[in-house]
Amino acid sequence: MMLDHIYITHRPLMFHIAYRMLGSVSDAEDIVQDVFSQYMQMDRDGIVNDRAYLAKMTTNRCLNLLKSARRVREAYMGPWLPEPLPADVGTGTHDFAERRENIGYAYVVLLQRLSPLERAVYLSREALGFEYRDIAGMLDKTEVNCRKIFSRARNKLLEATDNKPNRTRRKTAQATEHEEQTRMADTPTESQEQFVEAFLRACDTGDFKPLLSLLLDEVTLLSDGGGKVRAALNPIRGIDRVRAFYEGLAAKGVFCEGFEAVSINGEPGIARRDDGVVTMVITTEREPEGSRIRTIYMVLNPDKLRQFNQSSPGTYR
Structure with missing residues (x-):
């Protein structure tokens, strides 16, 4: 009974650490099961x-997995995106420190730009x-080293968020950890809801101008x-090219039916169902200081959509 309580209490924490570290729902679930199996057998x-x-x-289990998976990631065909998180996966009781860090999809994408060690230090702290002394013990690093790694990771995330390197460096020197956390945790659901509504309306009318x-x-x-299904192998940049991309798909009948509003990483998104x-x-993802969309993420790899096509995991197996 005691072990069941520990599992139920800490499973959400374990899952969200693993998911943020790996960008994979299925791998995160496996990590949780493996870690707790080992924990049960320990003194x-x-x-x-x-x-x-x-x-x-x-x-540490995630760090080991990332080391072994590095070559697979480097050989991936086309852009690699994290596995999207359905609404009913990874849910559970969180304490305040865990709730304040969102798992929005764009945020998980940003985390993948950090090295595995940077990711581990940043997530452990934020x-x-x-405390840095605890992180140092977890990762077998010095406290000073962990502070440096955290600072480097934080700067990378802020620069990627602003896309304005010089301005970011000035702001980073003055910003507090609380200010940065508040900013990184901002969830721009209103802009995403507008996109979802406009997208579904475009599918019905064929008019993509409002979108x-x-x-x-x-x-x-x-x-x-x-490499499993047809997808653009390179990023499509600029509104003219995105317009041409949408018009090309519309001409092939891709937008005729099957689209619906869903929750993706706790945010408004769209799914297409075929049979x-x-x-x-x-x-x-919207722009940092505004309401317009600056990045559109389309996940078509069937391996990354399995969680949308099966029931969510229950208790410890």
């Missing part, structure tokens, strides 16, 4: 803090609220097929 008398210990085990009006001129569309099977999900 736990000397463990003072179950939460911290399970977080350490999960983080998402979990661990295109929501996009930045410098919008980028990323399409992940993983009841989800074959595409679409989600977006």
Whole structure:
């Protein structure tokens, strides 16, 4: 009974660490199961803090997996995007430190730009609220080294978010961790809802002008097929090229039917079903200081859509 309580209490934490680290729902689920199986067989008398210990085990297991998967990621065909998270996967009770760190899709994409070690340090500090001395013990690094790694990771994320390197460096020097966390956790659902509504309306009417009006001129569309299905192998940049892309798909009848509004990583998104099977999900990211969409993410790789086509996991197996 005690183990069941520990699992139910800490499973959401373990899952969200693994998902943010790996960008994969299925791998995160496997990590949670493997870590807890190992935990059950351990002598736990000397463990003072179950939460911290399970977080350490999960983080280190993710680092090991990322090392072994590096070549696979480098050889991936076309843009690699994280696995989208359905509404009913990875849910559960969170404490305040875990709730304040969102798992919006664009945020998970940003995290993948960090090295695995940077990701581990950043998430341990920002998402979990661990002290640097605890992070150093988890990762077998010095406290000074962890501070440097965190600072480097934070700067990378801020630069990627603003897309204005010089301005970012000036702001980073003055910003507090609280200000940065508040900003990174901003969830622009209103812009995403408008995109979803305009997209579904365009599918019904064939008129994409209202949809295109929501996009930045410098919008980028990323399409992940993983070599399994047809998808753009390179990012599509600029509103004119995105317009041509949509018009080309419309001419082939892609937008005739099957699209519906869904929750993706807790945010408004779109899924397409063919004969009841989800074959595409679409989600977006808006500009940092505005309401227009600057990035469109299309996931078509069937391996990354399995969670949308099966029931969510239950209790510990």
